[in-house]
Amino acid sequence: MxxxxxxxxxxxxxxxxxxxxxxxxxxxxxxxxxxxxxxxxxxxxxxxxxxxxxxxxxxxxxxxxxxxxxxxxxxxxxxxxxxxxxxxxxxxxxxxxxxxxxxxxVVDKHKDIFTIGITGTNGKTTTVHMLKEILENAGKNVLVGGNGGGGFSGYYDLILEANEGEYDILLVEVCDMTLDFCKYCFDFDMIGLTNIGNDHMNVHKTIANYKNSLVRFFEGKTVFTAFNQDFNTDFKESSDKNIPYFEYQDELKLFGKFNLLNAGLATAIARELKIPKDVIKSTLSEFNAVEGRLDVYKINNVSVYVGKTDNSDALTSILSEKDFYAIFIGTPRHNEIHRLDILDAAVRYNPEVIVLFPGLDDTLDMAVYRLNSLGYMGNIITVNSLDEIIELVAEYSHEDAILIGGNGQDTLINIQERIKLISENL
Incomplete structure (x- = not known):
């Protein structure tokens, strides 16, 4: 072939x-x-x-x-x-x-497998992994993949893998920029929406356009949306069945209300699939942060929060729950100027220090200009290496909390690995 x-x-x-x-x-x-x-x-x-x-x-x-x-x-x-x-x-x-x-x-065996899609702006990867572990602990054979940005091997890889194995459930992470493509390629039985946020506006142009893409995507499907999700009326009209979900109420290791909602979505889907409550609860109580997503490490007195927060809504959801002495931000690509609005979110919470490092590209000059234009009066520091970041973490290790986020999943994973190693050896 x-x-x-x-x-x-x-x-x-x-x-x-x-x-x-x-x-x-x-x-x-x-x-x-x-x-x-x-x-x-x-x-x-x-x-x-x-x-x-x-x-x-x-x-x-x-x-x-x-x-x-x-x-x-x-x-x-x-x-x-x-x-x-x-x-x-x-x-x-x-x-x-x-x-x-x-x-x-041409390769269409995947269309015969029960398929669940998880889409939205933030929280897709975490929700997918939560649901995967729940389903596997319930004895299901699950094939997971999809959106390359989520760390998977891409949609086509998922299609080819599904053609060669025997699976009970196909679990697809769907990027919000590929909704029409995925609607054509996959036969979704259930779709979960994590949230609608301010990202990829270079593609969507407006939130209304993004909403309309979701309305098309949800047409005739069983859809799970947060109880307070904007546009729920539109989604109910489009979907065959709309099921609301709420913040998870039991024990969870992960930080943040946003992760309680991710767990709530995974739980709602699992319950609809008749997964026993004890399997859901025991799985989520032991669930650890996905590589590259927000996790917390202790170094001396400081709690170091590290994870990808590459849009203003993702960053705001963290800053609204915790005060940080310093915020480290990985910069976006040259052609993704819209993602610099994460700096607007950082400035609103006015940390003592904002540290800029190359995330996806070295756009440090653009980021410094943005901070100055916003009137940020704190200390702006630019660094270019992992060693420089670690030195600053050590310098701030007697503060209460610092956050390392922004753009650049691979870069953030490297930072996470070094921070974890230091934390475990103190």
Missing amino acids: KAAVIGLGVEGKKAVNSLLNHGWEVYATDLNINVDLSGLNLPNLSLDVIDETQTVSIVGDGITLDLGFTNPYDIDQCDAVAISPSMFGGEFATKLLKNSNLLSD
Whole structure:
């Protein structure tokens, strides 16, 4: 079998790796000759420079990769096409799919498995892992995956894995930017919404547009939304069945009311699936924070809170519950200026110190300018390395609490690992 992968963003690269791992031959293409190929598993490559300034072909075992152009003939020879989820619904993708089959239509065993989607702005990954552990402790064979940003191997990997194993339940983390794509690719039986927040506004443009995308996504499904969720009336009209959930009331190791809501969502879905209450309660009482998500460590006198908080709503939900002497913020990519509004949230809570470090990109100058324009009067510090961050944590280790968050999941995981190691050895 041979597949064409169109676009080599996060999901495209994950699709290439997954297809190769599952024994497919791959034709991959991206119109950008300078696309970042890191993360691709491309052994035994040979490079064929067709035109030094415009196009490049790379040939390896089972793969041909064209940069700067697309070869229609190679696409026509493929059994399936994997497009970037962000392309779905666009003119190019629609035209392409008229003559080709999307991978989810060619490999479609996943559509016969009971499928649960978890979407929303914040809390998706934590909720998915909570629900996964509950279901597995109840004896279910669960396949988990989806949104590459959640640390999974992408939607196409999930589809390919489901085709090869025997599973009771498919559990999909659905990014809010890929709702239409996922509605087409998966046959959801239940959908849980964590929340609607201020993120990816470069795509949604407005909260109303985001809400309308969810209304389409929920159509005819069993949907779980928080009891106080905005637009619940719209969601009830769209869904076949709308089930409200509330903050979890039993023991939970995780910090924050937002995690009580995540646990409440996982609990509501589990109960609808007739999972015994004792299994739910015992699972959640032992549940630990997912790697890269908010966790708390003790170093000397200070409680160090570390985890991804890459939008203003995520950061505000933490700052509204705890005062922090210092807030460390990982900066966003150059093309994600909208995410600098996390600094607005930080300034509103007026910590003594704001420390800036490169999260996804080195946009420190932009972040400093933003803080100055907001009139922040505290101490602004910029750092460029993990060692510098650890030095400042040690300096503040006799304060009450500090928060390390912002953008850059991989960077934050590295920080988390070092902080945990120090904490365990004190």
